[in-house]
Amino acid sequence: MDRMLDISGDLPKRLRQCADFVAANPDRIAVSTVAEMAEGAGVKPSAFMRFCQVLGFSGYSQMQRLFRENYSQNWPDYSTRLEKLRESGAGSPSALLAEFIEAGRHSLENLVKTIDPRTLDAAIKMLAEAQMVHIVGMRRAFSVAAYLAYAFEKMDVPTMLHDSVGKLDSRHAIRRGDAVIAITFAPYTHETVELADVARRAGAGVVAITDSLASPLRPVTPLLLTISEADFGDFRSLSATLSLAMALVVSVGTIRRA
Template sequence: MSPSTDKKAPTNVTQVLERLDALSGTLPKRLDQCAVFTRQHLHLIAVSTVSDMAREAGVAPSVYMRFCQALGFSGYSEMQGLFRAQHTAFRPAYDERLATLRPDLSDGAGRLLADFAEAGHKSLMSLANTVTSEGLEAVARALAEAPLVHLIGMRRAFAVVSNMSYMLGKLEVPMVLHSDPGRLGSPAAVGRGHAVFAATFAPFSQETLDFARAAKERGALVYGLTDEESCPLSEFADGLLVAREGEVAGFRSLIASLALTTALAVAVGALRDDD
């Protein structure tokens, strides 16, 4: 018989966390197994099917559905809808992420490396579902034809555009890497006909968005890299590449983003060399 609850379904992620913590240790073995896995991998809910979640938790899909009902949801779809609505805005604090990792850390750093390697592999495989050859070719050609390429990315995205800057520099592609320290990055340096490549990941950098929008208003072509199709760049960018990164307890690497932008930089260099 399916577990029942007279509780209303949670209406936000915080309430889900509170419900999970309250139920911890009180559920039947298989449902508690689902609870432990879900508490450690909340960010998979928005992008995974019930079969995916069940498989990773080590239970049957029907068991995971009963777990969702134990939380107060009518089923997995209702729970997933809540997480999708808040996916781009919700990121756990770093101390919370570490807390979810502590049980795994008892197996040593090697287990952590294996988990990140597996997440990275899945990220690379997912590129085929989010980036087409034609889309990548169009962005590469536009950057190759621009007299000057401007690169912008804040916080964790800065590692992506700075690596891209290194690659383009070695390939002798005219470019400018805009950086946040000292507010040196300025859209006033962007001219008509220039190309801007902006990288920003959920929950999205307002500084990057403002820079890209201002550059667009100045007559530049704007292309972007993000992890969500709903990124505000999609409202005005001339092209958008999407690279979703796998997660380990909320920690994301940059494996897919670095592979994608490295390929893009090499393609830009090759196209300019052909011309």
């Protein structure tokens, strides 16, 4: 994946389509044929085979084996996670609390290593200068998005939360000079990525909060704030993400009131 990210900007159009599709759908490789992957990327199978070779693989099968190893380690569903906790005997509330506190501590320690200070400064500058800050985050990321909307309001920062309640489409409210905070973690939410791309095409700035440099938000914005959250029993903490959200809000609020 690192090799793909390093060369994606220099690839011809068709091969770049392959790279973008793989970055957005890494799990598809493990269970799809080369024809299916090519169709998803909007290219011919021969172009997808060339893409595999550019990455250094002998062909699609070799590339697929690598992704299948990662696929086997994917997050299980919630019923499986609970069953694993029961089997481990970690079920007492106090024991669970201690474990989640420890996972949160690890997440916070990792945050210092994964956030680039220059990217953080650039993101805060963009948000502070924006006419309106739009926020989008679905599923697991929704609690972070809701907190950001609440906290920015308290800082008197014009803010709009895009939550798709009632399937209302508010993308047309995004204007040039605005900024969007897009929050999504694997498996990435299509609606969040789509809104971020709409914002980019509308001339708005985009700040991404995500968990990997291979996130589908990478082609949308260079302002990628990556977070590695620790987990216990396959339940991931949000400690680091919320700490980053607080830092964004306070920093932006301080600049705007200066």
